[in-house]
Amino acid sequence: xxxxxDAALVASGGHIFVAPVGTAKPEDITDPTNPGEDxxxxxxxxxxxxxxxxxxxxxxxxxxxxxxxxxxxxxxxxTYSLTFNSxxxxxxxxxxxxxxxxxxxxxxxxxxxxxxxxxxxxxxxxVIVDGANYLPMWHPxxxxxxxxxxSTSAEEFVTFPITGTLLxxxxxxxxxxxxxxxxx
Numbered sequence: 001x002x003x004x005x006d007a008a009l010v011a012s013g014g015h016i017f018v019a020p021v022g023t024a025k026p027e028d029i030t031d032p033t034n035p036g037e038d039x040x041x042x043x044x045x046x047x048x049x050x051x052x053x054x055x056x057x058x059x060x061x062x063x064x065x066x067x068x069x070x071x072x073x074x075x076x077x078x079t080y081s082l083t084f085n086s087x088x089x090x091x092x093x094x095x096x097x098x099x100x101x102x103x104x105x106x107x108x109x110x111x112x113x114x115x116x117x118x119x120x121x122x123x124x125x126x127v128i129v130d131g132a133n134y135l136p137m138w139h140p141x142x143x144x145x146x147x148x149x150x151s152t153s154a155e156e157f158v159t160f161p162i163t164g165t166l167l168x169x170x171x172x173x174x175x176x177x178x179x180x181x182x183x184x
């Protein structure tokens with residue numbers, strides 16, 4: 001493998017967008033703040049607690065026989081997630097955090113919190129920015145729901161931690177998403 005300097009990134013900025021489930025991947029992102037008309041920004045996210053891609057699952061298991069101690073490897077089931085901290089007390093943040101659709105937005109601007117949250121499914125696009133380099137990470141189906149306590153402080157922004165579980169989608173053969181390979 002070649003050493004590709006432009007493929008080594010520092011996440012100095014970024015943007016997260018949502019769209020209806022199955023929304024196609026943007027063809028070419030020339031402006032990381034505007035991937036296309038179908039995508040809605042989720043707004044400001046925490047600089048102190050950056051987005052994180054998680055992996056949950058067992059390690060591969062090696063099975064052996066008396067004749068061959070490393071005969072076969074069993075691949076475990078793995079779940080991937082994307083966790084971010086919204087710092088906007090907006091309707092979209094509330095929908096994702098509390099697990100409710102836009103019908104919970106009241107005429108006076110209030111947002112009614114449901115007794116039983118329902119994860120909100122969306123397409124999700126995260127664009128990591130490092131100077132002139134962009135790393136788009138597109139997922140056509142993600143289940144979004146609040147994942148921890150709302151954090152408050154007199155010296156920091158109120159944060160709404162939200163986790164998106166990456167789900168399979170038929171538009172890409174049952175896979176979970178696509179990330180751009182830089183320098184490919």
